[in-house]
Amino acid sequence: MLNTVLHGTPTAAPPLLIAHGLFGSARNWGVIAKRLSDTRQVIAVDMRNHGASPWTDSHTYADMAADLAEVIAAHGGQADVLGHSMGGKAAMMLALMQPALVHRLIVADIAPVAYSHTQNGPLNAMRDPDLSRVTTRREAQAMMDLDDATATFLLQSLDLAARRFTLNLDTLSRDMDAIVGWPAVTGRFDGPTLFLRGDQSDYVPDSAIQTIEALFPAARICTIPDAGHWLHAAQPRLTEAAVRAFLSAA
Numbered sequence: 001m002l003n004t005v006l007h008g009t010p011t012a013a014p015p016l017l018i019a020h021g022l023f024g025s026a027r028n029w030g031v032i033a034k035r036l037s038d039t040r041q042v043i044a045v046d047m048r049n050h051g052a053s054p055w056t057d058s059h060t061y062a063d064m065a066a067d068l069a070e071v072i073a074a075h076g077g078q079a080d081v082l083g084h085s086m087g088g089k090a091a092m093m094l095a096l097m098q099p100a101l102v103h104r105l106i107v108a109d110i111a112p113v114a115y116s117h118t119q120n121g122p123l124n125a126m127r128d129p130d131l132s133r134v135t136t137r138r139e140a141q142a143m144m145d146l147d148d149a150t151a152t153f154l155l156q157s158l159d160l161a162a163r164r165f166t167l168n169l170d171t172l173s174r175d176m177d178a179i180v181g182w183p184a185v186t187g188r189f190d191g192p193t194l195f196l197r198g199d200q201s202d203y204v205p206d207s208a209i210q211t212i213e214a215l216f217p218a219a220r221i222c223t224i225p226d227a228g229h230w231l232h233a234a235q236p237r238l239t240e241a242a243v244r245a246f247l248s249a250a
Contacts, residue, residue: 001067001070001071001074002045002046002047002048002053002054002067002068002070002071003026003045003046003051003052003053004026004043004044004045004046004071005026005027005030005033005043005044005045005046006041006042006043007033007034007036007037007041007042007043007044008037008038008040008041008042009041010040010041010075010076011039011040011041013039013040013247014040014076014078014079014080014103014104015040015041015042015043015075015076015079015080016033016036016040016041016042016043016079016080016081016082016247017043017044017045017068017071017072017075017079017080017081017082018033018042018043018044018045018082018083018084018087019045019047019064019068019081019082019083019084019086019087019088019090019091020044020045020046020047020050020084020085020086020087021084021085021086021087021088022085022086022119022172022179023050023119023122023123023153023154023157023167024047024050024084024085024087024153025046025050025051025156025157025166026044026045026046026051027044027051027156028084028232028233029044029082029084029232030044031236032232032236032239032240032243035240036240036243036244036247039247039248040080040247041075043071043075043079045067045068045071047064047067047086047087047090048063048064048067049167049168049171049172050157050166050167050168051157051166052166053067055168055171056168056171057171058171058175059168059171059172059174059175059178059179060175060178060183061089061090061093061178061182061183062093062097062183064086064087064089064090064093065090065093065094065097065098067090068081068090068091068094069094069097069098069101072101073101077101078100078101078102078103079101079102079103080102080103080104080105080106080247081094081095081102081104081105081106082106082107082108082243083106083107083108083110084108084109084110084232085108085109085110085203085229086110086179087108088107088108088109088110089110089112089182091105091106091107092105092107092112092189092215092216093183093185095189095191095193095216096185096186096187096188096189096215097185097187099187099189099190099191102189102191103191104191104192104193104194104246104247105189105191105192105193105194105216106193106194106196106243106246107193107194107195107196108196108231108232108239109196109197109198109201109203109204109229109230109231110203110204111195111203111204111205111208111211111212112182112185112208112211112212112215113182113208113211114180114181114182115180115181115203116180117180118176118180119176119179119180120173120176121146122146122150122154123169123172123173123176124173125144125145125146125151125154126144126154126165126167126169127169128143128144128145129143129144130143131158131163131164132163134160134163135160136160137155137158137160140155140158141155185215187215188214188215188216188217189215189216190217190218191218192218192246192249193216193218193219193220194219194220194221194222194242194243194246195212195216195219195220195221195222196221196222196223196224196231196239196242196243197221197222197223197224197231198223198224198227198228198229198230198231198234198235199223199224199225199226199227200226200227200228201227201228201229201231203229204221209221222242224238224239224242225238227239
């Protein structure tokens, strides 16, 4: 099963399961998860091939949805689910494949569409450092041809003691087309759904709204001001407020 980080204790409200994005970990939503745990238990996970979760030979959205379903089954059988980016696609797939497991769905800055970009640049940059010579993250960063913000984020997954990244770069590289894509999927999730998007991000364009509404007919879209793709990092208080309001709505 996926590695989980628990915040708070179970309450009468469904737990909130949080799934992070590509190259991330359960820690990415840590501050917001802790705050939201005042009313419910919050379960943050390391997705497969990330963090302390198992490494596998496959990284598809059907795989990831099954992983999330297993976590929910271990924590009562139904949850509110929040996913960002790759985790958002996994959360959408779970809701479409096993809707009974999802009470409310929150999708952060991603749409149920295929994207033309690739993330092989950052992935390959993690192969650049000679980790046998690295003693600090700063040394590793100097060996990576990336902007400081991206390198700093990726280096959160560097285990200095083991001299390795806690990311299965081989599987992620092999399945990158599936990760940036979106599989042909049938089904519909009729439960309450919130799509959050940053006003400076192009991941959830207006052109995707028709597709969103076809798969998630109860969806509403909330745009976070002064935020890009990493809206929870740029605007944590506004993101938290939007999530809290949605989860507490009648």
